[in-house]
Amino acid sequence: MTGNLPKAFRVGLIGCGRISDIYLKTLAKFTEIDVVACASLDPEESRAKAEQHRIARSCSVEEVISDPSIDCILNLTIPAAHAEITRRALVVGKHVYSEKPFVTDMEEGRELLDLANAKGLKLGNAPDTFLGGRWQTVRRLIDEGAIGRPTGVFAHVGTHGTERHHPNPDFYYKPGGGPLLDLGPYYLTAMIFCLGPVARVAGMANRAFDRRLIENGPRNGEWVDVGVDTHSLSLLEFEAGAIGSMTMSFDIWDSETPRFEIYGETGVISIPDPDPVHGANDFHGPVWLRTRETSRWSHQPRPAGRDDWHEVENRHGFNQNSRGLGLLDLAYAVRDDRPVRASGDLSFHVFEVMDAIARAPVHGLYQTIESSCPIPDLLPENFPESEGFAPVEAEHAL
Structure with a gap:
């Protein structure tokens, strides 16, 4: 999905644990992101999260993934579930932004990158603190x-x-x-x-x-x-x-x-x-x-x-906890058909580095890293205003 964004980039949240609160608070500040549904293995947890953050629907994981009106899945599940949820979302044509780590297995990571590329979908992944x-x-x-x-x-x-x-x-x-x-x-x-x-x-x-x-x-x-x-x-x-x-x-x-x-x-x-x-x-x-x-x-x-x-003088924005900024950048990347800064390629490279560090004591002191990745561009100093959208007025933000 590329080209013009809808009035709001419609996001479905899967995983309603503690980390979801800061994501939802950040995303509520921007008109182009609309978190329209949330799901958790614990229905009570997702219902409470929906009420707390004024999310329209609390439903099952399958309902969020299969909803054709949702553009992107925000995957905040535990690490062991990241790959499965991301794969299921990509299969039905949705972009995905996930918490770290990208995956817990190298082969799963390669398969997800290949699947996203084959379908022309964007993959984003935390951490996005480097955008602060x-x-x-x-x-x-x-x-x-x-x-x-x-x-x-x-x-x-x-x-x-x-x-x-x-x-x-x-x-x-x-x-x-x-x-x-x-x-x-x-x-x-x-x-x-x-x-x-x-x-x-x-x-x-x-x-x-x-x-x-x-x-x-x-x-x-x-x-x-x-x-x-x-x-x-x-x-x-x-x-x-x-x-x-x-x-x-x-x-x-x-x-x-x-x-x-x-x-x-x-x-x-x-x-x-x-x-x-x-x-x-x-940040x-x-x-x-x-x-x-x-x-x-x-x-x-x-x-x-x-x-x-x-x-040193800091001339850049987002000098507060802004988790979810990477998802906002992904929305612009979809609109403009450009690379995501907090990308799947970057996160897979980071995971391979960590996997190699963990392998080194067993398989040999030095491990060669096979993957590489583009170096993300700096954000414009007036992002996101420079991209053509304005943040929600402070009194209207959650």
Whole structure:
């Protein structure tokens, strides 16, 4: 389906868990997106979600997928169900935007890309945090030569799991979960957005616990079995020549290390505190720069204790939690018959990188990455107004 969008791009939501709230709040701000139906394995959950967000219909998964008036499926199911729901939607001719990870199996990923291409449909996939103002600022700095040729990247996220804040953390500790698949997509997507595709990787992993104790909600005190590694270390080599390292962990009680940094010939870009609450999920936050000519890029005086570091001016939009922005971009991509920024190709490449990192300890230290992907374009600084649609007035938005 290409060409002119209808008055609203009609979306059917499948998966009404906690993550759906921020998607629905974001999408309600834009006139071109209309979430017209929602479904969940739990009918009570979907009915409550429909009432909370003024969605016209709560119905079964099959009814959402088969509805000919729906243009696109927003797939927010658990990771193990992503591929099945996406495939069913593509088969009946619907575009799909899915939560991460794209799939949990390489062959399923290839089949979905082939199916979408054969049917001329758009595939989009989270994370779309790289479309936020913070990460757009980082990419702009690189494109403008602020640090010269990028030579390296570093990401470290140390948390102590999801059972402290998530009432049903089971799927994080089953195949398809774990810190690499849960947190890795945010940082790998940002790396690829800034540095291009990955050529080869190495990895090691272990786990600290065979069981985790839920510490909140109605299941407080219940134990969850751990079936995946929960501490992952990796090395990455990018097609353009940069190299990097990444730590993703559910086994770290605390750390002074967490940050995301990109190193270049003439400078460093630093994203402080990239943790799952304040960094990976955030579209906004400070971007620090240190170069031989830092003052050229700065809009603030140097902070105390950070000699020669400056916070860079952020000229981009979406400096708040804007999950669902990738779906909005997909709607424009359908209208204009152009590539999706948070695309299936990008997400499949990210998944292959993670899959190779997980394989490396068993099959050999270095794993070659077979796939590649286009580097997404920067958003226009006045997106979405530049695309011809206006957001809903604030008082009318949910």
